[in-house]
Amino acid sequence: MPASARALLHGARATGRVWRSFPPPPADARRRVAYVGWSGNGNLGDDAMIAAHRLLLPGWDVVQVPNHAGLTRLTDAALRRVSVVCLGGGTLVLNGHFRETLERLLRAAPDAPRVVLGVGVEDLGFREGRRAGVGAEVEAWRPLLTQFDRVRVRGPLSAGTLDSTGIEAVVTGDPALALPPQSPAAHGLATGTTAGTRVGVNFGVTDDLWGGDHAAFRATVVAAVGRLVAAGHQVALLATTTEDHAHLTRVAAECRAAGTPVQGPNAVTLAALDTALAGCAVVVGEKLHALVLAARLGIPTLALEYRPKCRDFQLSVGRGDRVLRTSDLDVDTLVAFVTAGLAAAPTERAPLRAAVQERTTALGHAAEQMRLAMAVAA
Incomplete structure (x- = not known):
């Protein structure tokens, strides 16, 4: 097989649907919903968000759209079979990659209803690395978003960014909040009948972050973990992506070799992940969905804001004061941040559960509105 063909096949497999992209819908699905997102790529957050869409849209066949630009010629005919276009979960808006995927889909299915449950928006003030060109995306996204029945977003920062560009949006929440516990051990947390004792720590491989210094950030977190363990706390490393699992496996080995x-x-x-979360009193998280998936279980979250999306989520559940930007970190500051979060956790669980319930209710109502908009295709 030529190298170019192998690369194309590898990219197709990464979407989770190889050449079977958009197969005939199952008998129990009324219609096909084409979902723009990033599921099937070893990221639990993206997988949780599409699972939540499937949960909230019963009877519809919600299928991930292939993202690889090279698949255009292979999927255009299949894309015409879709009945509904869904801009999925994740920080998609003002991202050029997802815009190209959405544009291709909208061209292929011009008459399909367009719906969105709770999307994230890139922050115009974040210009690190590949996000340096976000501002240039505004004019390209505006006509796309005006085609949707209503623009629903993850949090207040996302809504504010769109408002500044003339697009009205309503905050519903991160779709993954609607996903019920996925392990028996986690059910007690979600209902408030149990609480963990460990400090859950999540950090990993990122493409862009505030400050841009991955090595310094990693060293700071590892040193803080050592200090927390020395103070008598149990620490559990939490992975939400396959890349981060490999990274955290190396971190765990380093910690143990150092006597931590x-x-x-x-x-x-x-x-x-839910089983691991069940033992946690708090979760200190860099990755967005380490925070989201913990918060949905009522675990107080302490965000290491590597990108504004982490603050966006924390604000959406009333935890905007529990955010520490990666560019502002040092070991003493991080240890104090976690220690304060642990002390406050017993009194913060109930307000967090109430805030999450408010978000899941909003997501449920949004899904009802989406189903009404989608009914013309049924």
């Missing part, structure tokens, strides 16, 4: 016992990382499945 840590638990984890968990296997990269939703059930394994």
Whole structure:
């Protein structure tokens, strides 16, 4: 097989649907919903968000759209079979890659209803690395978003960014909040009948972050973990992506070699993550969905804001004061941040559960509105 063909096949497999992209819908699905997102790529957050869409849209066949630009000629005919276009979860808006995917889909299915449950928006003030060109995307996204029945977003920062560009949006929440516990151990947390004792710590491989210094950030977190363990706390390393699992496995080995016992990382499945979360009193998280998936279980979240999307989510559940930007980190500051979060956790669980319930209610109502808009295709 030529190298170019192998590369194309590899990219297709990464979407989770190889050449079977958009197969005939199952008998129990009324219609096909084409979902723009990033599921099937070893990221639990993206997988949780599409699972939440499927949960909230029963009877519809919600299928990930292939993202690889090279698949255009292979999928255009199949894309015409879709009945509904769904801009999925994740920080998609003002991202050029997802714009190109959405444009291709809208051209192929011009008459399909357009719906969105709770999308994230890139922050115009974040110009690190590949996000340096976000501002140039505004004019390209505006006509796309005006085609949707209503623009629903993850959090207040996302809504504010769109408002500044003349697009009205309503905050519903991160779709993954609607996903129920995926392991028996996590059910007690979600209802408030149990609480963990460990400090869950998530950090990993990123493409862009505030400050841009990955090595310094990693060293700071590892040193803070050592200090927390020395102070008598149990630490569990939490993985939400396959890349981060490999990274955290190396971190765990380094910690143990230095005499710092840590638990984890968990296997990269939703059930394994929920089982690990069940033992946590708080979660200190860099990755957005380490925060989201913990918060949905009522675990107080302490965000290491590597990109504005982490603050966006924390604000959406009333935890905007529990955010520390990666560019502002040092070991003492991080240890104090976690220690304060642990002390406050017993009184913050109930307000967090109430805030999450408000978000899940909003997501449920949004899904009802989406189904009404989608009914013309049924």
